Amino acid sequence: MKLTNIARLLTIFIAISGCFSVLFGAWLAHAGQSLPIEAQTRLSTAHQYQLLHTLALLGVVVWHQSKPRNLLLVSGCLFAVGILFFSVSLYIKTFFAILLIGKLAPLGGIALALGWLCLAFVGEKKS
Numbered sequence: 001m002k003l004t005n006i007a008r009l010l011t012i013f014i015a016i017s018g019c020f021s022v023l024f025g026a027w028l029a030h031a032g033q034s035l036p037i038e039a040q041t042r043l044s045t046a047h048q049y050q051l052l053h054t055l056a057l058l059g060v061v062v063w064h065q066s067k068p069r070n071l072l073l074v075s076g077c078l079f080a081v082g083i084l085f086f087s088v089s090l091y092i093k094t095f096f097a098i099l100l101i102g103k104l105a106p107l108g109g110i111a112l113a114l115g116w117l118c119l120a121f122v123g124e125k126k127s
Helices: 001-027 037-067 070-096 099-124
Strands: none
Touching: 001 037, 001 070, 037 070, 037 099, 070 099
């Protein structure tokens, strides 16, 4: 797959994830208040991580447009996978009581952390 296609797919992912974050955040602040506290806490954590890393992913794509680096796309892909594995698995676990999918959350957390570490290596690399 061409690098420009990866950047384009990440941009689409950012748009969908950002839209969902806004809509879900509004739902959680209002209708979500009727959920048990444990569910609210889990969903709030998943939502915060999704929103934060969607914004980080946006920054990575913008950075890649100004200074193309393969490692930036690796970081972006790790952020996207991390959002899916961490946040989405917690949403599914909470709403559909599929407990096994919650096992993906730690892998998502690792992917998110690796995405940040990739940025450290991009910053260290000389232009």
